[in-house]
Amino acid sequence: MQVNPYLFFNGNCEEALNYYQKALGARIEAKMPYGDGPAEMPMPADWKTKIMHARITIDGEVLMASDATPGDYKAPQGISxxxxxxxxxxxxxxxxxxxxxxxxxxxxxxxxxxxxxxxxxxxxxxxxxxxxxxxxx
The missing domain is CATH 3.10.180.10 (2,3-Dihydroxybiphenyl 1,2-Dioxygenase, domain 1)
Structure with a gap:
């Protein structure tokens, strides 16, 4: 079993991943935009390039991330x-x-x-x- 944090962003997931790559030496291993999802999946047109799922590693440890769907983002609380x-x-x-x-x-x-x-x-x-x-x- 593996336990991994899953981070949600407010439309800036890709920018954050690129920053973690530069600042922490993270390696972006997977990145899927919402536009690659099923055609019947409802989403605003301007969200096609937002990140539906990503996986990065920092010194071999896994973090996963995505852009929260529009209107669903909440700032993280109670975690670090x-x-x-x-x-x-x-x-x-x-x-x-x-x-x-x-x-x-x-x-x-x-x-x-x-x-x-x-x-x-x-x-x-x-x-x-x-x-x-x-x-x-």
Missing amino acids: VALAVEDPADAERRFKALAEGGTVRMPFGPTFFSNGFGMCVDKFGIPWMVNSPKEGM
Whole structure:
């Protein structure tokens, strides 16, 4: 069994995936626009290029994503995508990339449990926690 986060975007999924590719080294493995769905599937004409389903990997870990159907998008609440990054300098670099244009909820820095930890919401509305755990944590 595999458990994967599935992220919903407000019409900017492709932009977010391309940003994660640049900022995190993500690899886009699959991307299907709504226009590739069945002809009888109801959708606004301007949504044909929006993303119905995508799969990316970040250092081998899977995230899936899509553009929420029109009128169905809700900002994420009660969740964060957590990145565990061994090297504190690399963790801080990734945190800064995710926080760029977004909102920092907790600045990146050492904590009692971590060599470096920070929380942010990226410019696409996705909450992230980046952690470089101390040995044994």
